[in-house]
Amino acid sequence: MRPKSRRTTLADVAQAAGVSIATVSKVVNGRGDVAPQTRTRVQQLLHQHHYLAPVFRHTGAVQSPTIEVQFQGGLKSYVAETLEGIVDAAAEQGASVVISKASHAPHWARDLVSAGRRAVIAVTSVYTTAHLNELARSGLPLVVLDPLHLPDSRVNSVGATNFAGGLAATRHLLSLGHRRVAYLGGPAMAVCNQARMHGYRAAMEAAGARVPAAYVLPGEFTYEAGLLGATALLGLPEPPTAIFAGNDEIAVGVIETARTRGLRIPEDLSVVGFDDTSLAQIASPPLTTVRQPLREMGGAALRTALRLAGGEKVESHHIELATELVVRTSTAPPGEAASAHG
Structure with a gap:
């Protein structure tokens, strides 16, 4: 019995025609904004490849x-x-x-x-x-x-895999030598936030690192929440030397708050985000984060x-x-400045 062949996709036709997938889609759907010669070439290839549009x-x-x-x-x-x-x-x-x-x-x-x-x-x-x-x-x-x-x-x-992402982020900070690691998250009842927080707690417990109640703060997945949450964490009598943020926006807010307090990233404070959006790459310094695909x-x-x-x-x-830890330059071992700050 002959094996069933793979169904031709728009990507296959686009590659053969030397045009974008969007252009082929326009031809399939009868859109008018395609050059006549391009339309003819794409239609011929659709026929040759026996393309069947989903119906x-x-x-x-x-x-x-x-x-x-x-x-x-x-x-x-x-x-x-x-x-x-x-x-x-x-x-x-x-x-x-x-x-x-x-x-x-x-x-x-x-x-x-x-x-x-x-x-x-x-x-x-x-x-x-x-x-x-x-x-x-x-x-x-x-x-x-x-x-x-x-x-x-x-x-x-x-x-x-939010739990695995939270676990990886926290293990990374622990592997650098941090023990005073805080979690600054999103809405307390959000499923993704809970999973990331439980990953953080699991890593901290496995390493025997203490988690004071003040080190776990829920909030919103926003830059403003990062500013406020970092202000609270860095104002503690024994502030963290590293903060794992629930997303990249929170992390960027943490970096800004640290900067206004005269702290250097990562010499005085390490920061990890979550998502790996474009913010993570343009942050100063570029953000270590957990990549969500x-x-x-x-x-x-x-x-x-x-x-x-x-x-x-x-x-x-x-x-x-699957999530994946992406290490950039916002994390480093805790330095003397961080110890003195505590």
Whole structure:
């Protein structure tokens, strides 16, 4: 029996044609903003490669899927990078995405169905039981990226190995010789924050390092929370020599607070972030952080949404992608200045 060949993707056709995936997607979807010669070449290659665009049923008609992507709050680095992953994956799959701020007005889910949406991807958005009930009534599947709360059993989600990331970040600081290590996190009840904090605690306990109650501070995943949290931590009678921040924005706030107090990074204070957004690379000094594969997470969410929209069953309600410690120059062994500061 002949093995089943791999289905041709938009990326295959784009490479053969020497154009972008987005251009091939425009041809597949009948968009007009493609040069005639390019359109002809792409159409020929689509035929030669026996390309079959994904199709979905909606009110009896066959059409390419449109996925609603909702986010809450500002368009920060974390959100922007996950959205980029979603958009890239949609182009490769021949799907369309509509990006909007989360809105839970009356009948919002029904309105999405009327507008032709086939699924919803939520980024940093919170959905209550009432919202989930409305989605269920409308028949719209929901995929949540890096859920803040334990998702309902009806919800599919994509995240990262937050506990392992917290463990790796703290072990790195301990390996440098730090013992006074604090955790400055996000919302106390957020699932990702709890996992990162438990990873921190596990590493500290395994090393026999003391964790005073004042060394663990919840907050928000914002730069401003980093400023305030670092002020509290560095004002303690025995301040930490290292701070593990719940995300890169918090970490950058910590660095700024340290600078205003005359402390040097990393000579007087080591700082580790989480996410590895563009902020980590442009921080001064560049930030040691735990990399979340944000673009890959966005791509996984998009592919999961397409499968659900097509009526397929998925193997798991939750997908976790691996995190990785990225060591830059914001961490170093505790120095004499740090000891004197304590």
